[in-house]
Ligand SMILES: [Zn+2]
């Protein structure tokens with residue numbers, strides 16, 4: 746097997762198992778632009794953390810479906826400085842053994858099987874305790890906001906806001922506000938697939954919610970947090986999962 750550094754092998758086949766890309770539904774591309782079947786690259790990275798083709802150091806958390814990152818930037822007219830790729834994260838499959846993680850005194854339910862495209866939160870003119878305070882008191886808990894594909898661009902660029910009139914998708918059951926769910930599968934019920942780089946993805950916004958600012962509702966068998974002031978919710982990333 747041979748490949749020059751930085752040259753994409755995306756048009757061929759998996760260099761490990763020789764499955765053609767037409768037959769592989771879960772291919773992943775490394776930051777050095779080399780593509781493998783998800784299962785091949787996961788197995789190889791268990792023993793070492795370098796790209797099998799070019800030996801660049803890589804980790805599975807930064808391997809994404811080919812074209813997803815560039816396709817997202819193109820589709821949503823992402824500007825320089827809006828994203829911070831070092832915080833991108835491929836959450837991967839649900840582990841068999843799970844540790845309980847809390848963020849801002851709430852249980853964090855990680856978005857397994859989703860790919861995070863991280864916002865550049867360092868742009869915000871505020872101290873960073875809401876994201877990374879070592880003491881839980883100042884940290885903001887994590888939630889998810891699903892939306893119809895036609896709203897993704899405006900939310901991405903302008904943030905979440907309380908929708909009115911015809912835009913309200915949730916009905917009046919829990920009152921007006923910005924709706925977020927602590928479990929991504931609940932938020933995803935409100936998302937409609939959007940096409941990026943030729944594939945359909947569900948899109949859900951990853952957010953942090955100011956402690957004490959929200960009302961908790963058990964709505965149609967799921968938990969929702971309803972926030973009435975848009976200053977109390979901050980987007981930290983966009984999550985994508987093949988639909
Ligand atoms: Zn393979």
Ligand SMILES: [Zn+2]
Pocket residue numbers: 751775777778779796797798799800801
């Ligand atoms: Zn490589």
